Amino acid sequence: MRKSGQCAAAIITVTTATLAATGPAAVGAPTAAGKPALTDPPAVTAGGGPHNAEGGPGLARRGVVVNYPSPRSPRVPQVPASAFVVADATSGQILAARRPHARYGPASTLKILTAVSFIPVLNPDATAVASKRAVSAEPDLVGLKLGHRYKIADLFRALLLISGNDAAIALAEATGSFSKGIALMNAEAHQLQANDTVVRQPNGLDAPGQHVSAYDEALIARRALQIPAFLNYDETRSTWFPITLRDRIELFNEDRLLTTYRGFIGGKTGWTTPAMATYVGMARRNGHTLIVTLLHAVPGTLFTSATAMLNWGFRMDGKISPAGWLVSPLPSPARLPPAGAWRHPVRTVKASSSGGLLMPFTVACMALTALALGACGLARRHRFAPSRGGPGRHEVGQPRHQIDPHEQSDHDGKRCVNGVAGCARNQGHRGELERLESGSGKKRTGQEVLPRHIRST
Numbered sequence: 001m002r003k004s005g006q007c008a009a010a011i012i013t014v015t016t017a018t019l020a021a022t023g024p025a026a027v028g029a030p031t032a033a034g035k036p037a038l039t040d041p042p043a044v045t046a047g048g049g050p051h052n053a054e055g056g057p058g059l060a061r062r063g064v065v066v067n068y069p070s071p072r073s074p075r076v077p078q079v080p081a082s083a084f085v086v087a088d089a090t091s092g093q094i095l096a097a098r099r100p101h102a103r104y105g106p107a108s109t110l111k112i113l114t115a116v117s118f119i120p121v122l123n124p125d126a127t128a129v130a131s132k133r134a135v136s137a138e139p140d141l142v143g144l145k146l147g148h149r150y151k152i153a154d155l156f157r158a159l160l161l162i163s164g165n166d167a168a169i170a171l172a173e174a175t176g177s178f179s180k181g182i183a184l185m186n187a188e189a190h191q192l193q194a195n196d197t198v199v200r201q202p203n204g205l206d207a208p209g210q211h212v213s214a215y216d217e218a219l220i221a222r223r224a225l226q227i228p229a230f231l232n233y234d235e236t237r238s239t240w241f242p243i244t245l246r247d248r249i250e251l252f253n254e255d256r257l258l259t260t261y262r263g264f265i266g267g268k269t270g271w272t273t274p275a276m277a278t279y280v281g282m283a284r285r286n287g288h289t290l291i292v293t294l295l296h297a298v299p300g301t302l303f304t305s306a307t308a309m310l311n312w313g314f315r316m317d318g319k320i321s322p323a324g325w326l327v328s329p330l331p332s333p334a335r336l337p338p339a340g341a342w343r344h345p346v347r348t349v350k351a352s353s354s355g356g357l358l359m360p361f362t363v364a365c366m367a368l369t370a371l372a373l374g375a376c377g378l379a380r381r382h383r384f385a386p387s388r389g390g391p392g393r394h395e396v397g398q399p400r401h402q403i404d405p406h407e408q409s410d411h412d413g414k415r416c417v418n419g420v421a422g423c424a425r426n427q428g429h430r431g432e433l434e435r436l437e438s439g440s441g442k443k444r445t446g447q448e449v450l451p452r453h454i455r456s457t
Contacts, residue, residue: 054195055215056324059100066096067321077312079305081277082296083214086313089222089282089289093322095313100215100324103196104295107270107278108140108163110204110212112230113197113220115156117188118171118181119229124153128174130166137165137203142251143243144170150242156233158241160268161251168203178202192219193327206272217293219326221280225265225289234266256303257281261310265289271299281306288317 058065066076076086076096083099094100130144142164144150155171158164172181182199189197194216200207224230237258242248257264267281277297283290292309294302 054101054193055094055327056322059094059097059215059324064096064098065094065100065323067323069320073320074312074315077305077308079294079309080298080301081294081305083293084295084305084309085214085218085291085293086309087218087222087291087326088313088317089225089291089326091322092222092326092328093317094215094218094324094326095290095316095320095322097214097323101196101213102295103211103213104278105206105210105272105275106204106212106217106295107206107272107275108165108204109217109268109270109278109280109293110199110202110210111159111163111168111270112217112224112268112280113185113189113194113199114168114171114202114204115160115230115233116220116223116227117185118175119156119227121184122152122171122174124151124156124229126152126174128152128155128170130170131173133178134166134169134173137169137205140164141166142241143249145244148244153233154241156229157236157239158251160230160234160266161236161239161253163203163254163269165203165205168201172202188223189216189220190330191332192216192223192329194219204270204272206274212295214293214295215326217280217295218291219329221282221291221293222326223329225282225291231266234268255281257283257306260303261307267306269302277302279303279306281310283310283314285314288314290314290317 058067064076068075081098083102083104085097085100086095087093088095127149130146130148130150132146135144135146140163142158142162144166150167150170152171152174155164155167155174158167159171169178172178172185175181175184181202185199185202186197189195189199194212196211196213197216197220198209198211200210204210224234235258236253238250238252240248241251254269255264255267257267261283263283263285265282265284267279270278275296277294277299279292279294279297279302281292290310290313292306292313294305294309297305
């Protein structure tokens with residue numbers, strides 16, 4: 001263990017009860033890679049498929065579901081996505097939808113549910129140890145190192161800014177175990193009445209039986225809007241992530257609308273070969289907060305489609321009869337006492353009365369920890385001191401090199417410092433996605449190194 005491990009405070013671990021994960025039957029999304037046009041896969045109806053009346057019977061209608069106030073009303077934009085929902089987050093009104101309950105692979109948009117499930121129970125200042133399962137995840141890694149400790153808040157930023165698949169696994173395991181993390185996510189989906197959702201992987205990578213619907217992703221996004229910590233993480237444009245005590249990388253937010261769309265709050269992109277392109281976006285204008293979800297979309301069209309849908313939604317919100325409703329969550333169950341990296345109240349332990357002195361045990365521990373961290377900080381200050389040009393701009397001893405956050409295809413959303421090996425691992429795949437989003441549709445040569453069935457953003 002390096003000096004960083006010597007500077008960390010001890011973690012108290014307590015065993016917690018395992019939550020039961022429930023969900024409908026499995027369905028596999030078909031592969032559509034290489035096809036120039038969008039092809040809808042067969043949807044599943046058992047256990048709440050596309051004909052499920054959740055949110056109103058009108059949502060079961062075929063085609064685009066919308067109630068235009070007049071024949072001259074602006075039409076819903078035609079977007080190349082098999083399923084979508086445009087909804088008002090405040091009122092719960094669904095303005096328009098297409099196949100809202102059809103089930104598809106979520107890809108990395110599932111990471112919104114990951115964050116929504118774990119933020120309320122994990123202490124952002126606690127640390128989690130990177131396991132073999134976490135460091136073995138691929139692609140799209142922040143670059144966790146086996147056995148190293150990482151701050152929970154840093155893992156959430158890596159999860160939402162650059163879609164770190166290794167960060168997602170580390171966060172799931174921080175709940176006590178990988179299976180407990182998955183159970184928490186399925187329990188959260190059930191509590192939100194996202195009944196088309198079954199979770200198998202916290203990072204959204206394709207797995208048998210894992211699926212969501214455009215309707216469910218709108219429910220999950222509405223919950224995310226109610227969590228200030230989520231918005232704080234998701235709105236971050238760039239941040240530094242410490243890989244080790246000596247190495248760190250700069251992360252840039254992948255969502256282009258964060259800097260190009262007025263009133264944009266946050267969102268998440270996703271892509272795998274079976275799931276195709278997926279997206280969740282949220283924006284607020286003139287007191288109206290809208291959610292747009294896109295599933296099984298043509299790669300390279302997400303930001304254009306989301307922009308068109310949000311523009312139409314803001315134009316029509318309050319002027320159109322709802323096509324359906326986002327249902328309210330079920331009553332929140334009482335949470336179990338947290339453990340490990342979980343949030344927990346500070347406990348004070350009194351010394352023995354024979355000593356004649358009562359001293360809060362936790363205060364002493366906190367004081368010692370602060371001294372240790374302070375010593376480590378002094379030892380590292382010369383390496384990580386920011387330049388006068390602004391915090392986090394470059395590292396002392398490193399040449400200045402400004403990276404445009406909108407041109408990240410060759411950087412995988414990250415800036416390498418001190419030759420971090422993991423930085424180049426996924427350049428091929430990220431380059432493909434960024435080029436698809438920019439409309440060029442060109443693939444990098446190194447992209448084919450990754451197995452087709454595990455590519456995800």
